[in-house]
Amino acid sequence: MSRTKDPGVRAFLIDRAAQMLRARQPISLRSLVAGTGVSTMAVYTYFGGMDGLWKAMRQEGFIRLAARLSRVTMSEDPVQDLTSLGAAYVTNALDEPDLYRVMFDANFDLEDPQAADDTLHSLVHAVQRGKAIGRFRSNVDPLTLATQSWAIGHGLVSLVATGPLPREALAYGIPMLTALFVGAGDDPDSCPQSVERGWGRLLPEPATSRRRQVHDPQDTP
Template sequence: MDGVSPRPAQPDIRRALIEAAATILAESGPDGLSTRQLAREVGVSTTAVYTYFGGMDDLVRAMVHEGFARLNRALTATGDSQDPVADVVRLGRVYRENALRHRHLYAVMFGGSALAGFSLTDEDRAHGLYTLDLLVAAIERCVVAGRFRSGDATLVAHELWMSIHGIVTLEIGGYLFEPYDADACFDAQVCTLLVGSGDGLERARQSIAMSGAEAAAKEPAA
């Protein structure tokens, strides 16, 4: 039967294949990802995998690109405010929220053991750097506003990115506990980076609190 499942095919087959492949990689590792297993999960023939992606390496590459595309859409939706430092923090919060919402894709975006055996080039790994553009722009606005001292905005963006990536990785792995849970670590680490970039401690704390209040206000009621 060529790997056909009795379940109906998803209306968006390409998206469904990406979602299912990311889940399989996260739960079973690279050895568990096969065209037959993937087709079974989505409810299509194995031919569909080759129709949409050409092969497994292309599928993995598509997962990486999709993960960064979702992140970029989330970051772009934040917009700018009158407080550029709060905007920097807000972008960090959105990065974290997106990682938690799409944690299977997030694991694929940054490679590691999940992608052992698949061929990703340096160009593939550099693909997601465009998602830093909004953060770099926000940091540059902080400099213009006199909140940050002049310097390499792209380097500051990388420092923030690496810090939040570390927090998110520990959070997803379940390694952060009260009183040093992910929320506390996020606020403390971001504050350190803001002050290190030239902001005053109290103003940095105010901007962090502002972005936190905005994030809480957007959360759906329980």
């Protein structure tokens, strides 16, 4: 009789491999399971080998990202929602820094490429809603604008999670996204409020810090 696979073991091996990568520890079949009580055979049972493990790690990163994006509550303001989805992307990367590094390793194929495309499509849908109510120009390509907003979030979180910038630097997302959306046709007066609501709702500390720096009377000579 075949043994039932335990999804907990599968998730454990994925998380352990990601943590080892972050710590720059060499990963092999034996080092992965050393001291865990899990046998090397489990890697073959759940992934078919180490290459299958890398594919599963990439896939898991996008699965968790999709779950995070799905928890973003949509409003009547598509610009705010587009920004909120970007903020959710950033917070997911900060919460899952190990898997985040693996998600974009193109050396290994995804088990389900459509899952990655679906995460971007949620941003595309927000842009389409924005076009429908006149927030973006009619000639704006939804995929292009969604990709550009994704690139801003990806660049910022990469510099914070894996690079030299402090977490407070994420507040730069507000003026960067505002400039992008105004350039796509949004109203320069209402756009900053939409972006601040979307970005600040999921990243309250950076957004609040930025507003305090701009408006605090004590900063005035």
